[in-house]
Amino acid sequence: MAPRWTTLDELAWLKSKVPGYHQAHRDNMVKRYADGVCEDWFRQWPEKDRLFPEIGARVLTEAEQASFNKAVDTCRK
Numbered sequence: 001m002a003p004r005w006t007t008l009d010e011l012a013w014l015k016s017k018v019p020g021y022h023q024a025h026r027d028n029m030v031k032r033y034a035d036g037v038c039e040d041w042f043r044q045w046p047e048k049d050r051l052f053p054e055i056g057a058r059v060l061t062e063a064e065q066a067s068f069n070k071a072v073d074t075c076r077k
Contacts, residue, residue, distance in 0.1 A: 047071050
């Protein structure tokens with residue numbers, strides 16, 4: 001079994017989005033729905049907090065910002 005990449009809260013949140021996905025699929029609106037889900041996801045669980053939980057509110061270094069940008073690009077694919 002592959003390791004889980006979500007927390008239990010994140011998994012429950014994603015599962016709550018399944019009915020909306022099915023409706024979006026029937027309405028041929030999956031891209032629009034998925035874009036909204038992604039926006040809501042990153043608002044709820046910012047990638048910066050996942051990658052750098054120890055830094056709090058300080059500004060990222062250049063190296064940290066590059067890692068952050070790469071992670072966000074990967075998530076959006």
